[in-house]
Amino acid sequence: MINPVGTIVIALILGIVFGMSIRGEYFNKKTYATIFGFALFIDIFMGSFPYYTWDIFVELPVSGIFLAAMVGLFTGKAFRER
Amino acid sequence: MNSELIPLMVIFPLISAILLNLMHGKDKVVRAYGILAMLVVLVVPIFASYGNHLFGAHPVVDTLPQLKISLSEVNLAIEYNFAFLQKALVFLLAAIATFAVLSHISNEKKVSGVYLSMIMLSIAAVSAVVMANDIFNMFVFLEIMTIAQAAIVIAVGGVSGYKAAFKYLVFGGVAGASILLGIALLLGTFGVLNISDLHNSLSGNMTNPIVLTAVGLIVIGWLFESGLFPFHTIKSNMYSAAKPDIAALLQTQTKIVLVALAIVLLRLFGGYSNMTAVMLGLSVGTLIIGSVMALLQTDFRRLLAFTAVSQAGLVGIGIGLGTRLGIAAGIFHAINDAIAMSLLFITVYFIYERAKTTEFKRLGGLLVQAPKLAFIQIIGILIVSGVPPFNAYQSEFRIIDATIQAGHPELGVLVILGTILTFVALMKGFYLTFLKENTTKIALGKVHIYNGLPTVTYVTLIILVIACVGIGLFPMPFYDRAYSVALKILVGW
Amino acid sequence: MKFQQSQEMRNLIAAIFVGIFSYFIIKALTDFDIVPGVSYIYNLRGPLIAPNMITVILFDWRGYDTLGEAFILITAVLTTGILFGRGVLGGDVSEKDSTPIRPSTIVQKVFAAPLVFIIVAFGVVITLGGHITPGGGFQGGSVIATAFFLSVVVYGFKKNVFNLSHNSLETLEGVGALIYLCLGLVGLGLSGYYLYNVGADLYPYLGVGDTATRLFSYPDSTNAGIIPYLNIGIALKVLSGFCTIITVLWGAEKK
Numbered sequence: 001m002i003n004p005v006g007t008i009v010i011a012l013i014l015g016i017v018f019g020m021s022i023r024g025e026y027f028n029k030k031t032y033a034t035i036f037g038f039a040l041f042i043d044i045f046m047g048s049f050p051y052y053t054w055d056i057f058v059e060l061p062v063s064g065i066f067l068a069a070m071v072g073l074f075t076g077k078a079f080r081e082r
Numbered sequence: 083m084n085s086e087l088i089p090l091m092v093i094f095p096l097i098s099a100i101l102l103n104l105m106h107g108k109d110k111v112v113r114a115y116g117i118l119a120m121l122v123v124l125v126v127p128i129f130a131s132y133g134n135h136l137f138g139a140h141p142v143v144d145t146l147p148q149l150k151i152s153l154s155e156v157n158l159a160i161e162y163n164f165a166f167l168q169k170a171l172v173f174l175l176a177a178i179a180t181f182a183v184l185s186h187i188s189n190e191k192k193v194s195g196v197y198l199s200m201i202m203l204s205i206a207a208v209s210a211v212v213m214a215n216d217i218f219n220m221f222v223f224l225e226i227m228t229i230a231q232a233a234i235v236i237a238v239g240g241v242s243g244y245k246a247a248f249k250y251l252v253f254g255g256v257a258g259a260s261i262l263l264g265i266a267l268l269l270g271t272f273g274v275l276n277i278s279d280l281h282n283s284l285s286g287n288m289t290n291p292i293v294l295t296a297v298g299l300i301v302i303g304w305l306f307e308s309g310l311f312p313f314h315t316i317k318s319n320m321y322s323a324a325k326p327d328i329a330a331l332l333q334t335q336t337k338i339v340l341v342a343l344a345i346v347l348l349r350l351f352g353g354y355s356n357m358t359a360v361m362l363g364l365s366v367g368t369l370i371i372g373s374v375m376a377l378l379q380t381d382f383r384r385l386l387a388f389t390a391v392s393q394a395g396l397v398g399i400g401i402g403l404g405t406r407l408g409i410a411a412g413i414f415h416a417i418n419d420a421i422a423m424s425l426l427f428i429t430v431y432f433i434y435e436r437a438k439t440t441e442f443k444r445l446g447g448l449l450v451q452a453p454k455l456a457f458i459q460i461i462g463i464l465i466v467s468g469v470p471p472f473n474a475y476q477s478e479f480r481i482i483d484a485t486i487q488a489g490h491p492e493l494g495v496l497v498i499l500g501t502i503l504t505f506v507a508l509m510k511g512f513y514l515t516f517l518k519e520n521t522t523k524i525a526l527g528k529v530h531i532y533n534g535l536p537t538v539t540y541v542t543l544i545i546l547v548i549a550c551v552g553i554g555l556f557p558m559p560f561y562d563r564a565y566s567v568a569l570k571i572l573v574g575w
Numbered sequence: 576m577k578f579q580q581s582q583e584m585r586n587l588i589a590a591i592f593v594g595i596f597s598y599f600i601i602k603a604l605t606d607f608d609i610v611p612g613v614s615y616i617y618n619l620r621g622p623l624i625a626p627n628m629i630t631v632i633l634f635d636w637r638g639y640d641t642l643g644e645a646f647i648l649i650t651a652v653l654t655t656g657i658l659f660g661r662g663v664l665g666g667d668v669s670e671k672d673s674t675p676i677r678p679s680t681i682v683q684k685v686f687a688a689p690l691v692f693i694i695v696a697f698g699v700v701i702t703l704g705g706h707i708t709p710g711g712g713f714q715g716g717s718v719i720a721t722a723f724f725l726s727v728v729v730y731g732f733k734k735n736v737f738n739l740s741h742n743s744l745e746t747l748e749g750v751g752a753l754i755y756l757c758l759g760l761v762g763l764g765l766s767g768y769y770l771y772n773v774g775a776d777l778y779p780y781l782g783v784g785d786t787a788t789r790l791f792s793y794p795d796s797t798n799a800g801i802i803p804y805l806n807i808g809i810a811l812k813v814l815s816g817f818c819t820i821i822t823v824l825w826g827a828e829k830k
Contacts, residue, residue, distance in 0.1 A: 007703055010807070014699050018719070021737050026688035026730075035689045042693065050704025069699035073692055089759075089769035096646060097756050103653060104749045106662055107742075137639040139768035139778055143616065150610045158613060160639045196653055196662025203650055210643075222643035226650050233654040237663050267603060273612015295603040325664070 011065040015072020022077050032074075039070045087130035088164050088213065089137070091172055092223075095123055095206035099199040106195030113187050116198050120180045123205060127172040134215070135162045149273065152283055157276040161215040166563045167413070171212045171338050174417055178424050179205050181542040182331040185428060188538040189435055197237045201331065204230040208335045212342045217265050218275045220346070224261065224307060227339070228254035231332055235324045246319035253316055257306035264299030267292050281349050288354050297351050301360060304347060308340030310398055311364040314372055314391045321387035326431035326440075329383070330424035333390040337416045340394055344401045348409070348571050358404035365398025366496055373503035377510070382430050382440040385511045386423070389466065389504055393419045399497060400481045407484035409568035414561050415477035418553060422465040422474050425546040426508075429459040432539060433515065442514040449516040456516045458543050463512055465550050467505035473553035480561070624775050625706035625799040633711070634802045638770045641805075642755060645812055649752060652816040659823045661741065679729045687729040691736050694722035702810040706799040712809025719810070720817035732825045741822050744815045751811030758801050758808070761787075774800030 046063040098119040105111045140159035145151060183201060187193055207227035214220040232247040232254070269275055271292050272283045287293060304310075309317030317336065321329045344361070351357050372392025379385040397419065400412025432455060433448070434440050449456050468478040478501060485493040553560060614632075621631040633641050653662075660668025679687075702715030726736035739747075762771030766781040773783055774791025775798045791800050 007803075011699050011703055014702075014807070015696065018695050018737075021739050021743075022691075023734075023736055023738050025734075026736060031689055035692050038689065038693060039696065042697075046700075049700060050708050050710075063700060065700045065703050066696050069696035070692065073695060084767055086763060086767050089763065093756060093759065093769065096642075097753070100649075100749045100752050100756070104746060106745075107667075135769070137769050138635060138762070139766055139771045139781060140636065141778070146615070146619075149612055149615050151612050156613055156616070158616060158636065160637060190664070192664075192666055194662045194664055196657060197664060200650075200653065200657075203646065218637075219640055219643065222640055222647065225647050226643065229647065229650045229654055233650065233657050236654065237657050239663055239665075263600070269612070270607055270609050273610035273614070275613070291599075292603045292607065295599050298599075 008064050008068040011068035012072040015069040016076035019073035019076020020080050024081050043067055085131045085133040085135060085164060087126055088135040088162050091126050092206045092210045095202045099202035102195045102199040102202060109193055112193050112195045116183055116187055120183050124176045124180050127169055127176060130164060132165050151273050153279055156274060157279055160219050161276055162213040163215045164213055167567045168213050172209050174420060175205060175208055175334060175338055178334045179331050182327045184538050185327045185542060188536060200230045200233045204335060208338055211339055215277050216275050217277055221261050221265055225258050234328055235320055238325055243323040246323040249316050250320055253306060253313060257303045260299045261303035264296040267296040277346060277349060284350055297354060297357050301357060304343045305364060307343060309336055309391050309394055311367040314368055318387035318391045321390055322384040326383055326427045326434050330427035333423050334420040337394060337397060337420045340397055341413055341416045345571060358402050361398060362402030365395045365402050368395030369500040373500045376507040377503060380442050382511050382515060385507060386426055386430060390423050392500060392504060400484060403484055403488045405484060405488045406568045406572060407487050409571060410565040411477055411480035411484050413564040413567060415481060418473040418477045421546055421549050422462060425462040425543060428543060429455055429462060445515045446518040459512060461547055463508040468501050471554050473550045476554055476557040625797050625802060627706050630706045630711050630802060634805050635772050645809060648816050652819050655820055655823050683729045687725055688736055691722045691726050695719055702806055705806040706802045712806035713813050716810040716813030719814040723818045724821060727821060727825060739818060744819045747815040748812050751808045754808030755805055758804055772800040774798060
């Protein structure tokens, strides 16, 4: 957590770790779209939830960690399906 | 003075426990790492220098008026003390654990990583309880010890093991809750958790009803953890349900925890004479009931289990007297008896492994096949019964001496009576196993009991006998240190 | 006295003793004059480390106790595993898979899989924000474990969304515990005190190097040091512990 990007990177890594263990059979394009829509909605609703006082999150009222974890989960799942 | 090796005595077994659990299934790796880890566990207490360790480097600071406590300075960190007594107890634990683990690794066909990891967790927990100078940290590690010991018994399998472990966990939950409530009351009243600080703020506060409630609650926990009177059947069931070599480790842990918790109780509430009276009375009860129950058993493991419990009562008598001589003799006897009972348990382990049973009606006439084992076992019986050249004689004699000095000669008579009962019970077991002509044909022939002991077991037994003789011939270095600990408990840490 | 009567007598005696016992405890608790003691200093100096005081006390002032608490959980999880056959003496007993008793409805089947994604991401947020907002490793780990529970309940163990075997869960748990233990060893190596909060550097006279401090420092008004990393370790451990328990219990259902 050496700089503001640190938390995002760690959230991404954790997301990939969990994403690697997700099976693909319950997901198709529609599900992905739903999840992503939901995620954005929740993200805006959460605002800058863990309330870090760094500039990047004060100006951008979305939860960067949540988004990063979500992206990580998708990435991990994509890795697994390769 | 800060010593960096002190936390490693707890942290290294914890890391080993995690690694052994991860290695589970790879037989050779588990064996190799198990032996290596035990060697490290054995070596660290020897090289650690005396001193104390403050976790997280939080210092001792001056108090502020807002704290509302009567001390001039207060300890912020969790503190571990390491002096001669702690060194002796941790090393004793490590040595017995090494013998138990080595005998397990060399005699079992398949070694379970999870089982070894549980043994490691219990070693770490007991070391922490011995060294902790923080009453809450002590409670946390007591809980780990309780669960790990139950797991060790569950891993053996069988209905009796499950039953014993279930009862142990249920009562352990009650005892743990009672200790925790006692600690909470003390924390709320005095605002500190460090035992030295508590000792200083408690002095002169003994009539406070909250403190009295806390004393009662913590004494209940002490009785359970050391297997004294109301809980003696639970502990002895645990010993007899575990494999006998690990039962040696379990009873060593119990005696060490008995001493460690009793020292804490005496340091905190030593001025409260009703507490020592309760401790003394229940210990006497344990001694008598344990040795009588041992006479009645028809299984060698259960016999030894009750003997171990009654010997714990003997340690409790010494400590419960509350005098310098009594406390010193009690601590000394705890060390001696842990070694001697381990010797007996490991000899029985050998019988159990080869004959697959320890019931007297199915054993008999083993003297012909295993004379060496019989010889070592009779030495062990003599040691536990307190016969002169050995170590337990030195401490039992001092306990009797302490009872007379404290003005309770009748207690000395009871101690002698209990020792005689123990001797008779153990000789009964020896006779029925080795001397009696076997009539049932099960013990002879079909079972592969032969003269040659496995080298590891043999060496283990020889080392234990040498330790008993050595302490028996030269008791003073140990007893003097125990005496100075007793002085420190009574006068101030 | 017959057996039945003696049982009744025993219950009566037990009830009387419980009554006396509770009276003393309640009496002790009513005239209680709580002294702040060390917790006053903990609260006074805590804000230098991180805003969430619970996390600061759990992971910094009494971090070693938290390590113990975590190991109580690990021991309990391993014991549950032993109870159901992993690691008993004389070879493991294999676990059985079983299908859910009641097939789940279409709504459950459609919504469970997307929900798993969102719950996991939320758990990560709670874990990483533990030192600033209410949350932390224990809570975040439990939240992620609920995602596993949900998918097991809806899809059954064999076909659940996560492809986690008992052994991989044990690995995850071991990694979590090792993160905690090794972060403590970092403090021991650099300052000589176990679990020294390297990044926060409350006691600069210990001579912890500048590089190490900067490695764990935090670009915030406060400086949580190693606490966020400890939270990650705890989260991995808690989530895999809970998942292991449900794995074992689910396998034992039809035995």
